Amino acid sequence: MELAEAKQKFIEAWGKLGSEWGINRTMAQVHALLLVTPEALTTEEIMESLSISRGNANMTLRDLMGWGLVEKQHKPGERKEYFYADKDTWNIARQVAKERRKRELDPVIKILDELSKVQGDVSDPAYNTFNRTVTDINKLAKNVDKTLDTMLKAEESWFWGSIVKIFK
Amino acid sequence: MELAEAKQKFIEAWGKLGSEWGINRTMAQVHALLLVTPEALTTEEIMESLSISRGNANMTLRDLMGWGLVEKQHKPGERKEYFYADKDTWNIARQVAKERRKRELDPVIKILDELSKVQGDVSDPAYNTFNRTVTDINKLAKNVDKTLDTMLKAEESWFWGSIVKIFK
DNA sequence: TTGAACTTTCAAAATATATTGAAAGTTTAT
DNA sequence: ATAAACTTTCAATATATTTTGAAAGTTCAA
Structure with missing residues (x-):
């Protein structure tokens, strides 16, 4: 080619x-x-x-x-x-992650925080399902957020070294 | 509300x-x-x-x-x-990751593999930049792929437990 | 100042994507 | 075999996104 x-x-x-x-x-x-x-x-x-x-x-x-x-x-x-x-792949990945977090993930977490607070009748399945789903997704989103935060501060070699150790 | x-x-x-x-x-x-x-x-x-x-x-x-x-x-x-x-957040995340990997990441890796093989004049900066960029991105993509693979097989608790340990 | 070289803007046009709804298709009970 | 109940299809339509290009804006050397 x-x-x-x-x-x-x-x-x-x-x-x-x-x-x-x-x-x-x-x-x-x-x-x-x-x-x-x-x-x-x-x-x-x-x-x-x-x-x-x-x-x-x-x-x-x-x-x-x-x-x-x-x-x-x-x-x-x-x-x-x-x-x-910039041609450094790690920088590119970090930059994209950083921007998308700021533009998309953070606003969603803000809404999920609000929706997690909604009160309702505990014996109402509609309320229970809503509440459980929203708080679960909120937890996941916050975990992702925190992970990204640490990743953004990390050095490439350190990061991949750690990942490789875990996923082995 | x-x-x-x-x-x-x-x-x-x-x-x-x-x-x-x-x-x-x-x-x-x-x-x-x-x-x-x-x-x-x-x-x-x-x-x-x-x-x-x-x-x-x-x-x-x-x-x-x-x-x-x-x-x-x-x-x-x-x-x-x-x-x-299905309301299990972890299942949802896994399912989405799995499908996107199959539909989008895997095809790109296939193309990157091909492009990594392209031969050229080592003293040509145009070739060098192309080759380095493509192989770097290919490496990153494969790392992500491998990480997803392991993640997809993992249990939720195990996964988050490990992540929390590293990013601490 | 002036005008050449260059950059930015944005309304209009082109393109791409998503949605509709009525007709065709399928399944099942009788 | 029929028809009611339900699902699927897809050409036409609507909506959203992207792109164009010419005009307006900016900068700078002379």
Whole structure:
């Protein structure tokens, strides 16, 4: 397989996986492109390479920076902005986990906390089922939250070392 | 807060979380409804309760059964089908992890394996960056895969006990 | 200042995804 | 064999999301 073809396949696969996990396909593709490119790219080059419009490229790059996955670079003596992706897989995973926790998990936990407090008739099965389900999910969510918290602070080697020890 | 209102909020929150994670909003809502309902419900009742059409309810229930989250029940002497959701949070989490692994992670690993094999000029930075990125992601993906595999076989208490020990 | 080089915005258009509902299909009791 | 009770299908429709591209905005060198 040619390198060019392989890059293409990687970008496609990453885009598909992203869209299955609630991440805009284009955003995942731009990220993939930057991941397999050694040097920083301009908006122009990204547009060209993925056949997307200027507006789309601009918004997507802004989002990627918001996720902490891509950063702007300025080359001395040039007006153009260059974009570069961190290529450390562990950093990427941490960054994504961090953002999704903040944006999605935390708000849900807040709601579950509220719903756990709802009072009702203990002899009512409808109430009992509701209460048990909500408090159980709340517990799980908080466990995940705490686990992520520790993971985000951890060093890669330490983390995988520990995981491997447990799951053996 | 009233129980009815609380149920409503739970269904909404679950639907939103689902859609953020690539799961059809209605599917998540039907699941949520069944989770907070002690007894099994008919298609009719679900349609009514969530204001969705018969076709939508039917397809969604079929999908939920495909995910192993909901099952049909038959009441003796009745023609109607009743639908019931397993309420064990750990089972739900395992089931979702299992299905997503099969449907999304495994296919990606297959592609990454192929792409890892691509040969190229070692003095070419484009090739080096591609190769390093792909093999790194492949390693991460396989670690996740292996971890899920073990987790899926694990008992709840054992699992959380271990996790708590490590992340302490 | 001016204008060239570049970036950002956002309403409109395109695309993708989800939903409807009526017709077709199936099952079962009689 | 019939028909009532129920389930499934799927083309048409509706909704949600993504993308475009041209215009407006910004920056900077001369």
